[in-house]
Amino acid sequence: xxxxxxxxxxxxxxxxxxxxxxxGLYVLAVTAAAAAFTLRDLTTVPDVxxxxxxxxxxxxxxxxxxxxxxxxxxxxxxxxxxxxxxCFTFAIMIDYGLAAAVLVQGIAVGVASLRLxxxxxxxxxxxxxxxxxxxxxxxxxxxxxxxxxxxxxxxxVGAATAWFTAKYLTTAVALWLRDGGALLPxxxxxxxxxxxxxxxxxxLGPVIAFLARDEPELVLALILPLLAVRRLSIITAExxxxxxxxxxxxxANRKALMAEVASAVAGHAQRAVQGDPRSxxxxxxxxxxxxxxxxxxxxxxVGDRLLIAVGDRLAGAARDGDLVARLGGDEFALVAKRLTGxxxxxxxxxxxxxxxxAPVVLDGxxxxxxxxxxxxxxxxxxxNFAILMRHAEVAMYAAKNGGDGTAVYSADxxxxxxxxLSLLADLRTMLGMPDRGGLRLFYQPQxxxxxxxxxxxxxxxxxxxxxxxxxxxxxxxxxxxxxxxxRLLTRWVVEEAVIQLAKWSAAGLRLRMAVNVSVRDLHTxxxxxxxxxxxxxxxxxxxxxxxxxxxxxxxxxPHRVLATLTRLQLLGVGIALDDFGTGYSxxxxxxxxxxxxxxxxxxxxxxxxxxxDDLVIVRSIIELAGALGLRVVAEGVEDDRAWxxxxxxxxxxGQGWFFARPLPPDELADWLAxxxxxxxxxxxxxxxxxxxxxx
Numbered sequence: 219x220x221x222x223x224x225x226x227x228x229x230x231x232x233x234x235x236x237x238x239x240x241x242g243l244y245v246l247a248v249t250a251a252a253a254a255f256t257l258r259d260l261t262t263v264p265d266v267x268x269x270x271x272x273x274x275x276x277x278x279x280x281x282x283x284x285x286x287x288x289x290x291x292x293x294x295x296x297x298x299x300x301x302x303x304x305c306f307t308f309a310i311m312i313d314y315g316l317a318a319a320v321l322v323q324g325i326a327v328g329v330a331s332l333r334l335x336x337x338x339x340x341x342x343x344x345x346x347x348x349x350x351x352x353x354x355x356x357x358x359x360x361x362x363x364x365x366x367x368x369x370x371x372x373x374x375v376g377a378a379t380a381w382f383t384a385k386y387l388t389t390a391v392a393l394w395l396r397d398g399g400a401l402l403p404x405x406x407x408x409x410x411x412x413x414x415x416x417x418x419x420x421x422l423g424p425v426i427a428f429l430a431r432d433e434p435e436l437v438l439a440l441i442l443p444l445l446a447v448r449r450l451s452i453i454t455a456e457x458x459x460x461x462x463x464x465x466x467x468x469x470a471n472r473k474a475l476m477a478e479v480a481s482a483v484a485g486h487a488q489r490a491v492q493g494d495p496r497s498x499x500x501x502x503x504x505x506x507x508x509x510x511x512x513x514x515x516x517x518x519x520v521g522d523r524l525l526i527a528v529g530d531r532l533a534g535a536a537r538d539g540d541l542v543a544r545l546g547g548d549e550f551a552l553v554a555k556r557l558t559g560x561x562x563x564x565x566x567x568x569x570x571x572x573x574x575x576a577p578v579v580l581d582g583x584x585x586x587x588x589x590x591x592x593x594x595x596x597x598x599x600x601x602n603f604a605i606l607m608r609h610a611e612v613a614m615y616a617a618k619n620g621g622d623g624t625a626v627y628s629a630d631x632x633x634x635x636x637x638x639l640s641l642l643a644d645l646r647t648m649l650g651m652p653d654r655g656g657l658r659l660f661y662q663p664q665x666x667x668x669x670x671x672x673x674x675x676x677x678x679x680x681x682x683x684x685x686x687x688x689x690x691x692x693x694x695x696x697x698x699x700x701x702x703x704x705r706l707l708t709r710w711v712v713e714e715a716v717i718q719l720a721k722w723s724a725a726g727l728r729l730r731m732a733v734n735v736s737v738r739d740l741h742t743x744x745x746x747x748x749x750x751x752x753x754x755x756x757x758x759x760x761x762x763x764x765x766x767x768x769x770x771x772x773x774x775x776p777h778r779v780l781a782t783l784t785r786l787q788l789l790g791v792g793i794a795l796d797d798f799g800t801g802y803s804x805x806x807x808x809x810x811x812x813x814x815x816x817x818x819x820x821x822x823x824x825x826x827x828x829x830x831d832d833l834v835i836v837r838s839i840i841e842l843a844g845a846l847g848l849r850v851v852a853e854g855v856e857d858d859r860a861w862x863x864x865x866x867x868x869x870x871x872g873q874g875w876f877f878a879r880p881l882p883p884d885e886l887a888d889w890l891a892x893x894x895x896x897x898x899x900x901x902x903x904x905x906x907x908x909x910x911x912x913x
Contacts, residue, residue, distance in 0.1 A: 746782060
């Protein structure tokens, strides 16, 4: 919900501890300057009171009464609220001099301070500001030829301008010293609205002064226009405030968030020059988990109430000076100022997580609330709002995908860095070139462990970039997979693989070839038509081609993937489950999917000779696959010990550098012609590693 006027005043009465000394000195300086300008004139107060007229008393009463009911404007820029006393005290200065104006304004400030519960220091500062403004304005008035009771238009305008400038600038500097940031945006931000509202009140002063001298009762006729000015100022301020407000939660909106980040960026330079270790700030982005489920199940009205509750908890968890905003939907953001580094940002994120941990009870129904929080730090992860926002979003999705709840931005998890976007553009371009710009397929043999016979190969992608040099397959897939380029890449890989199978078949070499595909390729049936057309065009038997999918890809959308896999099986193409044992698949998936093969992940095979637990896992996978009638391929066979252990466990096929590295097609043909692999049955048995029960 929006902050109440009382809460706003409480906030404005507080000064951050680290700034109290500087701010206190500033208040003393303003007060001292005010005294220097007006001290001599204040000695005439007794004489003014002795010669007070009905017009003076009437203006004094109206000034004090007006400030007894001030309207505090919402928003950060509330420099003075609406104080109707200004027009009357300015008129008093014109007709009765500086001392009378300062005296009446001082009483009005005291009344308004009691009404608005100002702290003592703030009341003193306000009085000092008014006194200084009147002192400067009175000097300008006489400098431009005005005398008490007889003021021309130019003198009145000059005095009003001087009064407004002094009051406005002292307030802007006070906000700057209290809140930090850059001074110029604080000055420029509300200047137009303040000049219109305060200027209108000041320029009524000469009119009131003229009436008070000759027909003081006519001053009462100006009350209605003053009320109109007051109302217009309130409407203007409220509209400006609402433009920065999320109407549902009462929090700041995206526009206000952008302004806050810009202010924090400007303030960073000053603090960095001063050597302040807390010069950084963080942008925290929160996405509410499972909010769509609440909306779908209970309706939007309950969803809105849940968002309001989340906003309240975020505001409660934020520190003084931090800004909480709602960006729309179920996304919130927080600008955390004065940070030393990522650890402090994480601590704040953990505090937010703790605040959201308790269920929100709506209509007697407890709703679990959680969120994923991404953190981007200035200047480490960006130097403007757009970059920080994008990087915070990347971190948020990393937190959501990793299940950690909170993540700090890392370039490793960002698929959209300028370098990767450039690499993606290059990949798209090179897929359209005749020579594919250095893209090639290498082939690694798959060997039947019991006989040493090569029965298949896996097609592996390699890219020798014309300017960057070799690009790792992991980086290539990481760049391509989230984009539509992945389907173009798969289409080329599958076609290249089928063409190579046709060439080998023509040369009398019949092998089965495994090709990796991503989940994006299986979301529609397009890949089925593509493979069927290629197999017919190049006269390749469907059973010679096998597609490999990962467990994580399968779990991303098992129902849509299952429909495509079923069509591929009916076509005669084999399906292998890659990296088995590292993902989230279950026995139910193994039973339902049209699989012909599972591949044991290399991480288990590499260490099974020395780690009894990994050996148990490998044996269990082999036994499970055998019971389900599935062929088993072990990746990562790097030495003869692993080969012999796999043979003893009943594994059918092996793949790894112990047999051969990935080879270009010509080199693979030469390797096949000159290489004869022995069967492990003719090798001595390896020592049996200890299992966990023997440790």
